Amino acid sequence: MPSSPLLTNPTLRALVAIALFTYTAQNMLNVSIAPLSRALDLPEWIVGAAVSLAAAAVTALSQFWGRRSIAWGRRRVILLALILALTAGTLFSAAVWARAAGYIGAFAAAGAIMAARGPFFGAAVAAIPPTGQALVAEVTPDEGSRVRGTSAFSGAINLSVMVGSLVSSALGAWWIFGPVHATPVFVLIALAIALIWLPRDGGTTHPRRHLPRLSHEAAEPKKATPASSIEGTTDSASAEPTDGELPPRVSWTDRRIAPWIASIFGIYFANGVVQITIGFLVQDRGGLEPAPAVSITALMLLANAAGAMLMQLIVVPRLGWGPRRLLRAGMTLALIALTCLTLAPTLWAVAASTFAMGVASGMASPGYSAGASLAVTEREQGGIAGVINATGAITWIVAPVSATALYGWMPLSPFLLALSLVALSCSCAWLLLRKLDIVSRARD
Incomplete structure (x- = not known):
């Protein structure tokens, strides 16, 4: 089978390495934040509010x-995002240290944690998936390669979730903080990778104080063949210089x-519900204290990420679907897995159900990403x-806090x-996509 663009495109390889360390850092916060809320004597809703604010930023x-990754250049966008992520991670660490040492009260600690894990970190990580996607x-000209490419990139991000879970488990067993x-x-390592290995943007990419808006005619989707049917696209496309013009927006409707x-x-x-409540679920169904719950929570998230990564990196590229x-x-699988998780009586059953949820996500997400990408023109890819990227994030605005x-x-x-929302989306997948012609839609 054709090789993955992850193996042939140097810019994409650098982006994947950056995503690995950045999302490892994010997942370490996700794993530890629920037990931390109880260890620091903070209200449980702080956890949901912090993640919801991050999702709003994303x-x-x-x-x-x-x-702007197309208009400004990928290197400039990623460097700016990582500097913001480093600031957010440092603020989060400082707030936890000050609260644990008794230097600040619960109100100040909650505000700092919500700000750092919320809009600061959310704004930073929002840059990486759309830049990579x-x-x-650009480097996948047809349906088959687009599925393989989006699946591999998503799988690399899920690998970071696994790494983050393992690191969190080891560190949490040693020290809860x-x-x-x-x-x-970890964010600092990602920043170093970007500075050293991320290729410089094209020579014509200069920062502008005010980026020009496209005219109405230029903003209209081209009548030419969509990105999904372009033949002969090469890896050098990613190296073309940008001109600073913003590509057109894509409407949600x-x-x-x-x-x-x-x-x-x-x-x-459903993923938002599972990932944000799993720390509480482990403590309540397993009867665990906050400190040992960090390691078990990490293992639960590891099972979820392992299922997704297994599908995205190994199974989906070989299925040919x-x-x-x-x-x-x-x-369909998500509906079954979530039902099992809802009724799971033991931690072993919870682990098996979260793994199955990961498998379901690992199939559904590449299908969605590839299908939506193939449905629009080349100029609309940004x-x-x-x-x-925002589709998942927008559900996280409501899911964690609710x-x-x-x-x-x-x-x-x-x-x-x-469960009710998964059932509704599953119905939409079987009914609304029944007569959808991806390529003809892109030509409209």
């Missing part, structure tokens, strides 16, 4: 970063991509990459809500 800035679209204080170190969004949002909401079939199979609030009221309620 939703607001994903298309911003996706379009836009590049994948270890994962928090290690976060800025665009009839070419709305069916894809409706068919995936349920599993993204189209985007529509992948999305339908993934959503915009659609932002929409793809899940933690509902869990505090009745532990079963957030899972029942997630």
Whole structure:
């Protein structure tokens, strides 16, 4: 089978390495934040609010970063994002240290943690997936290679979740605050990789104080063949100099991509519920204290990420399925797995269910990403990459804070809500995508 663009494109390889360390840092915060809230005597809703604020930042800035990665250049966008992430990680670490030492009260600690893990870190990580997705679209000219490319890039990010879970488990077993204080170190490594190995942007890419807006005629989708059917696209496309002009925005209600969004949002909401409540679920169903719960929570997230990575890096590229079939199979499996998780009586059953949720995500997400990307034109790839990244983020605005609030009221309620939304999206995948012609939609 053709080689993955991850193996042949140096810019994409550098982006994957950066994503590995940045998302490892993010996952260390995700693993430790629930036990930390109890260890630092902070309200449980702080956890949900911090992640929801981060998701709001990702939703607001994903298309911003996706379009500017083309207009400004990838190196400039990534460096700016990583500096912001380093600042956020340092602030989070300082707030936890000050609260644990008794230098600040619960109110100040909660505010600093919400700001650092929320808009600061969210704004930073929002830049990486759309930048990578836009590049994948440039170097994958047909449906088969687009599925392989998006699946491999998503799989690399899930690998970082696994690494973050393992590191968090090891550090958390040694010291509950270890994962928090290690976060800025991993971001610093990502920044070093960007400075050394990320290729410089084209010579014509100069920063402008005010970027010009496209005219109405220029913003219209081209009538030419879409990106999905361009033959002869080469890896050198990523090296073409940019001219500073912003590519067109992509609307969420665009009839070419709305069916894809409706068919995936349920599993993204469910993933938000599972990942943000798993730390509480482990403590309550397993009868564990906060310190040992860090390691078990990390292992649960590791199982989830392992399922997704297994599908995205190994199984999906070899199945040869189209985007529509992948999305339908993934959503159907998600409905079954989430039902099992809702009823799981033991930690072993919870682990098996979270693994199955990861497998479902590993099938559905590449199908959605490839299908939505193939549905638009070449000039819209920066915009659609932002929409793809923001689709998951927008569900996280509501999922964490609602899940933690509902869990505090009745532990079963957030899972029942997630089940209903997964069932709705699964229905959309089978009904709305039935007659969807990806290539003809892109030509409209």
